[in-house]
Amino acid sequence: MDGRVLGMVLAGLAAMAANGAQAQGLGNSPYSRIGLGEFNANTGGVRQMGMGGVGVAAPNSVNVNELNPALLYYTGRTTFEAGYTGQYKTIKNAKASSRSGNGTLGYFALSVPLASRWGAAVGLKPLSAVDYESNILQDVTGEPGSQSLKQYKGTGGVSEAYLGQGVRIAKGLTVGFTASYLFGTVDETTGTTVQIVNNNDPLIKSVDRQHTRYSDFSFRAGAHYRQKVGKSLSMNLGGVYSFGHSLRGQQTNTQEREDMSGSLISAPTLVGDGRGSTYVPGLAQLGLSLDNDKNWNINLDVAQQQWSKFTSFNNNGPALSNTMRVGLGGEISPDPGSVEHYFQRVTYRAGISMAQLPYQPGGKTLYDRSVSWGFAFPMPTASALESTTLSLAFTYGQRGNTDVLSSGASNVQESYLRGQLGVTLNNRWFIKRRLQ
Secondary structure, eight states: OOHHHHHHHHHHHHHHHHHHTTOOOOSOOGGGGSTTSEEOOSOOSHHHHHTTSOOTTOOOSSSOOTTSGGGGGGOOSEEEEEEEEEEEEEEEOSSOEEEEEEEEEEEEEEEEEEETTEEEEEEEEEEEEEEEEEEEEEEOTTSTTOEEEEEEEEEEEEEEEEEEEEEEEETTEEEEEEEEEEEEEEEEEEEEEEEOTTOOSOOOEEEEEEEEEEEEEEEEEEEEEEEEEETTEEEEEEEEEEOOEEEEEEEEEEEEEEOTTSOEEEEEEEEEEEEEEEEEOOEEEEEEEEEOSSSEEEEEEEEEEOGGGOBOTTSOSOOOOOEEEEEEEEEEOSOTTOSSOGGGTSEEEEEEEEEEOSOOGGGOOOEEEEEEEEEEEEOTTOOSSEEEEEEEEEEEEEEEOOOBOTTSOBOOEEEEEEEEEEEEEEEOSSOOOOOO
16 A cells, blocks of 8 residues: 555544544443443553553554653654554343444554654544443332333543653653543433333323533653663563543533434423533553563553542442553564565564453442454555554453342443554654664
């Protein structure tokens, strides 16, 4: 693929992102009804996904290193990267199951080496996604034989547009800082239909709608240290802290009545319209990486987020718990300089991870366990001035369980297969650097 043609494709993806930033859902996820939805805990792009979401301490001169802003120093050439994400999942509880799937533009980023000691990046990525739909049929208290149907639905999410910079301040030591603008909308509806026994009147659905528009700023700081520990072995230490912050929003609540075809019976009634905020707790990430300065690395990352400090816009919903995430992964390119054997130049990635979920039904912790793998395919048209890489990453995982609680309700388990296609375009516009 010609570099100029690919550049046009990536520019098109960037334009799509501006219009589709809110379409972040990847299929029905009942857990996204809680808090801000499915929260993206700063796990990077297609490279990191193939390694189990690790890379806080793993420098790289090909991909955009936005996971840790201190790694932007290692930007070798001007780099434009975009990723498209798809997911297929099975959702089940103790009584039923369903399948769903979706795809969306995952992220895009542009990084630039501004000077020999200074790199920067801008980009857009999802922060959280709300995508759920569930129906609950219950008996009506005091009305034997009568039933009520509750229909819950939520869509939307919050996106993050960021500017990050990384600077080398001493040999092997770099620091970085990212400023982000957060924006997005979340729409949630609750529909209630009551079927009274021996009543032939037309069924009426009462619908409560909640529309919340968010916008605010957040900040992230990072550091990275690289040290030789052998003739051909280097050790890397990295840390990132995303500061806790209030996410301000405008929330509108309305009520309306519909017939069973979805047609309005009466005009919507405004029941609430005001401003408020949601507190997003701080996230701490630490990473350890070993590499041979050439063609392989292995990484261990640990992250902790203080969800117990989370407060929602309207101060309702279940209390959340602090979470811990651990990931182990790596990558290898058998022979990056091979001329005769293309697949020796391909990068192979794999990783595993386990994370606590912030909700504890019945006082028991739920987990998200996954295994990941991926590939990076350099295009044969690469030259000293530009190169193109197509990357694939896959994750198979399970989150939650189907245990029955003391209340008689069942937990929900999600089994998912997530894939991401990434395109990376490198151009030598400024200064080319090597890992030091």
